[in-house]
Amino acid sequence: MNLFLDALNFLFDPANLAGSNGILSRLVDHLWYTGLSMAVAVVIGIPLGLLVGHTGRGRNAVVAVSSAARALPTLGLIFLIILYTGLGVGPLIVVLVILAVPPLLAGAYSGLEAVNRQTIDAARAIGMTEWQILLKVEMPLAMPLIFGGIRSATLQVIATATIAGYVGLTGLGRFLIEGLALRDYKLALAGAILVIALALCVDAILALAQRLVVPHGVARGLTRHTDESAAPTPRQHGRVSPAPSNP
Amino acid sequence: MIEFHSVTKRFPDGTLAVEDFSLVLPSRKTTVFVGSSGCGKTTLLRMINRMIDPTSGSIAIDGVDIASGSAVALRRSIGYVMQNSGLLPHRRVIDNVATVPLLKGVKKADAHAQAMELLDTVGLDRVLAYRYPSQLSGGQQQRVGVARGLAVNPNILLMDEPFGAVDPIVRDDLQQELLRLQHDLDKTVVFVTHDIDEAFLLGDQVVILEKGAQIAQVGTPKEILANPASDFVASFIGADRGKRRLAVDSSVARSGDDVVLVDGAGYVAGVIEAPGGVLPGAGAGVNTDSLARSVSNKTDQAGDA
Numbered sequence: 001m002n003l004f005l006d007a008l009n010f011l012f013d014p015a016n017l018a019g020s021n022g023i024l025s026r027l028v029d030h031l032w033y034t035g036l037s038m039a040v041a042v043v044i045g046i047p048l049g050l051l052v053g054h055t056g057r058g059r060n061a062v063v064a065v066s067s068a069a070r071a072l073p074t075l076g077l078i079f080l081i082i083l084y085t086g087l088g089v090g091p092l093i094v095v096l097v098i099l100a101v102p103p104l105l106a107g108a109y110s111g112l113e114a115v116n117r118q119t120i121d122a123a124r125a126i127g128m129t130e131w132q133i134l135l136k137v138e139m140p141l142a143m144p145l146i147f148g149g150i151r152s153a154t155l156q157v158i159a160t161a162t163i164a165g166y167v168g169l170t171g172l173g174r175f176l177i178e179g180l181a182l183r184d185y186k187l188a189l190a191g192a193i194l195v196i197a198l199a200l201c202v203d204a205i206l207a208l209a210q211r212l213v214v215p216h217g218v219a220r221g222l223t224r225h226t227d228e229s230a231a232p233t234p235r236q237h238g239r240v241s242p243a244p245s246n247p
Numbered sequence: 248m249i250e251f252h253s254v255t256k257r258f259p260d261g262t263l264a265v266e267d268f269s270l271v272l273p274s275r276k277t278t279v280f281v282g283s284s285g286c287g288k289t290t291l292l293r294m295i296n297r298m299i300d301p302t303s304g305s306i307a308i309d310g311v312d313i314a315s316g317s318a319v320a321l322r323r324s325i326g327y328v329m330q331n332s333g334l335l336p337h338r339r340v341i342d343n344v345a346t347v348p349l350l351k352g353v354k355k356a357d358a359h360a361q362a363m364e365l366l367d368t369v370g371l372d373r374v375l376a377y378r379y380p381s382q383l384s385g386g387q388q389q390r391v392g393v394a395r396g397l398a399v400n401p402n403i404l405l406m407d408e409p410f411g412a413v414d415p416i417v418r419d420d421l422q423q424e425l426l427r428l429q430h431d432l433d434k435t436v437v438f439v440t441h442d443i444d445e446a447f448l449l450g451d452q453v454v455i456l457e458k459g460a461q462i463a464q465v466g467t468p469k470e471i472l473a474n475p476a477s478d479f480v481a482s483f484i485g486a487d488r489g490k491r492r493l494a495v496d497s498s499v500a501r502s503g504d505d506v507v508l509v510d511g512a513g514y515v516a517g518v519i520e521a522p523g524g525v526l527p528g529a530g531a532g533v534n535t536d537s538l539a540r541s542v543s544n545k546t547d548q549a550g551d552a
């Protein structure tokens with residue numbers, strides 16, 4: 001308990017806030033690594049997930065690669081990359097991106113897969129283009145799951161970005177590493193608390209953003225899907241292909 | 248006018264859903280495709296708006312091959328109503344109805360005003376406009392589906408078992424509403440059902456189909472009832488079981504001016520007015536054959552009971 005109080009004392013001591021090794025500076029670095037990797041991961045993972053979900057193609061490959069990527073030991077991977085590239089932000093970002101892409105992919109494609117086939121079929125039948133179906137039907141309806149992927153990827157990246165401290169970078173992980181190296185456990189604990197607090201805050205902000213982005217009626221829409229998939233008719237015609245195919 | 252020219256559809260898995268189908272569907276009339284499940288009705292219907300492309304053969308609308316333009320433009324010019332309404336669950340009723348006009352670039356205010364009028368047209372209260380589809384009953388959702396199908400003021404309306412999933416009383420309502428709409432709007436309607444009574448009620452031209460969309464008989468309901476072309480047709484419309492052939496039941500004591508009719512199996516089919524104990528149009532001998540035809544449309548349920 002004493003240790004915990006010491007850690008809190010450290011956190012609330014204004015002297016530890018500023019400066020190049022202060023909490024603020026390292027917090028900003030941590031956020032910078034997180035933001036950069038998430039931006040790259042979103043650009044890769046979401047479109048790919050949407051493509052797989054919309055067409056229904058390549059799903060197995062994506063699942064295989066995703067689970068392989070999830071199984072990679074992060075620390076080992078980053079040292080491996082550093083062996084080849086040398087120190088720098090690059091290897092860290094690569095590793096965090098590899099970590100973040102699978103949940104983003106999974107959120108996007110499972111989100112699209114969860115959209116009722118009949119809804120998509122009807123959208124196509126009344127004359128929506130494939131893009132319109134994706135943007136105006138599939139994505140809004142998949143938004144809760146897409147956002148779920150974004151949130152879980154972000155949490156993982158925030159937690160894992162602490163390894164930046166091991167490879168000569170900064171971020172909140174520095175407190176942990178310095179604390180362990182110096183056997184200054186209050187410092188290590190303070191670092192851990194900071195990472196957890198950051199993760200909770202960011203997740204809360206994302207939850208708020210989700211409320212704004214997910215259209216009204218989607219929650220209803222989703223409950224309706226389960227209603228309809230219980231009805232006797234769906235999928236009678238098998239999977240709807242993106243365009244009418246002519247064998 | 249919609250023309251099928253030797254249209255065949257074989258799905259990639261080898262299923263021959265439609266085989267060498269040729270037919271003309273006249274303009275401003277309702278053509279009903281009727282047949283058992285799996286006989287190819289939906290496939291026929293969806294080839295009209297290119298949701299399915301024929302393997303061979305061609306389809307023309309007013310003489311123009313539908314394959315010549317873009318599929319999206321074609322679909323936007325044709326109303327489509329399906330069994331489970333197919334409404335977009337994340338959009339309010341009014342936005343659902345206005346979907347295609349908005350895609351076509353109609354101003355939002357105009358599209359919404361028109362959508363409101365369409366709700367009137369299909370007999371829906373305007374307060375429902377701001378609900379989400381899941382907040383409506385099945386029958387109301389189907390009405391919204393019809394309103395959406397009418398939103399682009401199409402010449403052609405495709406309806407795939409639109410009333411198949413609603414209860415019989417609501418279905419009756421919707422059928423009557425469709426008859427009224429069709430009377431007012433004069434669209435070329437292509438209607439798919441497996442219910443022969445619905446087909447006879449709604450169809451100007453009824454097409455009875457067997458597996459592979461083989462035409463068993465085409466004609467007006469009267470023609471088909473009067474002269475079933477084959478045993479299959481007779482069986483399908485219930486004529487073989489005597490369902491369509493009604494007789495005066497003399498065992499029931501008369502009260503007032505009504506005469507009780509029974510079908511071939513002896514089930515009570517309904518009553519017919521016989522003022523002063525005399526059947527209309529009948530001379531001394533009551534001609535139950537001609538009676539059977541004139542009242543047959545209304546008498547089916549009794550046989551199923």
Ligand SMILES: Nc1ncnc2c1ncn2[C@@H]1O[C@H](COP(=O)(O)OP(=O)(O)O)[C@@H](O)[C@H]1O
Pocket residue numbers: 236237238258259260262263264282283284285286287288289290291
């Ligand atoms: N996408 C598809 N792939 C393979 N077979 C199909 C597909 N759609 C329909 N079929 C088959 O084609 C036949 C006709 O189907 P359909 O037109 O849906 O019949 P209906 O609407 O009369 O019930 C059925 O045997 C059905 O299983």
Ligand SMILES: [Mg+2]
Pocket residue numbers: 288289290
């Ligand atoms: Mg069908």
